[in-house]
Amino acid sequence: MPLVPKHIRQLQSYKPGRPIEDVRRELGLKHIIKLASNENPYGPSPKALDAVQLALTDSFRYPDASAIILREKLAGCFNLKIENVVVGGGSEGVMSAIMRTFLRQGDEIIAADNSFIGFRVLANSSGIHTNWVPLKNYHHDLTAIAEQINDYTKIIYLANPDNPTGTYFPKSEFDAFMAQVPERVLVLLDEAYFEYACHLSDYPDSMHYRYDNVITLRTFSKAHGLAGFRVGYGFAHEDLIENLNKVKLPFEPSWPAQVAATAALDDSAHIENTIASCREGMENMEMVFKELELDYIPSSANFLTLVFENEEEAASFCDTMLHNGIILRHLRGWGLPNCIRVTIGTEEENRFFLQQLPSILQAS
DSSP: OTTSOHHHHTOOOOOOOOOHHHHHHHHOOSOOEEOSSOOOTTOSOHHHHHHHHHHGGGTTSOOOTTOHHHHHHHHHHTTOOGGGEEEESHHHHHHHHHHHHHOOTTOEEEEETTSOHHHHHHHHHHTOEEEEEOOBTTBOOHHHHHHTOOTTEEEEEEESSOTTTOOOOOHHHHHHHHTTSOTTSEEEEEOTTHHHHTTSTTOOOGGGOOOTTEEEEEESSSTTOOGGGOOEEEEOOHHHHHHHHHHSOTTOSOHHHHHHHHHHTTOHHHHHHHHHHHHHHHHHHHHHHHHTTOEEEOOSSSEEEEEOSSHHHHHHHHHHHHHTTEEOEEGGGGTOTTEEEEEOOOHHHHHHHHHHHHHHHHHO
């Protein structure tokens, strides 16, 4: 169709993990668990849910277009000024605004191949040339990324920890990388899984740096358990934020989402319990994987990625799990067709998965 640009016609749309009800209708299963989308299986903070209930009576009004209360809360939590904070509809909402604000024809993007698929969709839909740099042993190859910088480079996207591998790059590598990045190049540092990795002594928490050309991206969708509300946020130099706020959609996030996110920041105990439960679940899962001699990628997020010999084995394993009521994520769409991502669930969900694992491995 001539009305549709070529780069949009060729675009592969994002395919989310299958909903539980969809699988229930197709397969007629009663007991189904979903370990596919890196959600917090314990849900949101009770404080967030209580705040949303009170806020629903104001749902006939438009939300605060500037999200002042939420941005002030975030600024206070991270010792910033409100002018350094932007919020949007999930971290992808902020990413989208960044692309529309700072890119123009002739610019180029650099990003790791096989990394966050949401950014791949945004990059490909922008019509801007993107240099995709292969992962090195499932890690970002910052040396190779730096070597791709040229006179046309405008944005570099880095996910730390990465999704779907769960790997991270340490301070020493990040410091060496930033020393090679010109000030005219924007670095999008996606820290969606920050809460799961910030305890690591060599993790380069972006709040410990003050680069004027780095935009930090974080989210309430993972550790805070607010994926259904779609709230993302970013930190950057006030000049960058000022221009982002000119371009981003004015009424996102929604009013209930702003209220839920603000209240969630007051419940540190909920985050601490979530992280502790995730670490315990991951340790148990790794122990079983080792016993069964399953190859997997060590992770600093809230999931583990299994590595099979080939795509056929991975697809068979994922399909057999599905028919046994366990939804996992085959990473074919990420360009990792021999890999399966497994989210750390509740203790009960993890037990159900691990109990079935030996027989399903044999069957698949």
